Amino acid sequence: MSIVSNIALISINATMAVQIIIFLVLVWLLNRIMIKPLRLIMAERKEHLKRIEDDIVKARRDHRILEEEIRLQEAEARREGLKIRQDLEKDGADTAAQIIARAREQIAAQRTATMAEVNQSMKKMRAEMEAEAEKLATSIMEILLNRRLS
Secondary structure, eight states, X not given: OOOOOOOOSOOOSHHHHHHHHHHHHHHHHHIIXXXXXXXXXXXXXXXXXXXXXXXXXXXXXXXXXXXXXXXXXXXXXXXXXXXXXXXXXXXXXXXXXXXXXXXXXXXXXXXXXXXHHHHHHHHHHHHHHHHHHHHHHHHHHHHHHTSOOO
């Protein structure tokens, strides 16, 4: 009895060389058709994401700069508004002081005119009262003396 034992699972022959060549061709084709384009697309996406991130960083920086400018402009506007308000208040106070001064002058003028008119009326009344008093005194004396005074 003869036992032939074949332990080798892989035998090296021409089919193995053909299979290796087919495998290498397949790897080359897969690399050429799938892997390189995928790597290019991945690189483009990575570059695109990098540009987007850079744009975001730049936009945030610009946003901070604009916020600072707006804050400065707002502060300047508030200062200008406060200055204008103070100027208006000062102008209003000056105008009010002028109006009050004119009113006081008019009051003083009216008081003077009224006092002059009152004094004139009092002089006239005194003159009339003196004349009346003289007539009355004469009448009383005539009545008391029972005779006519000339």
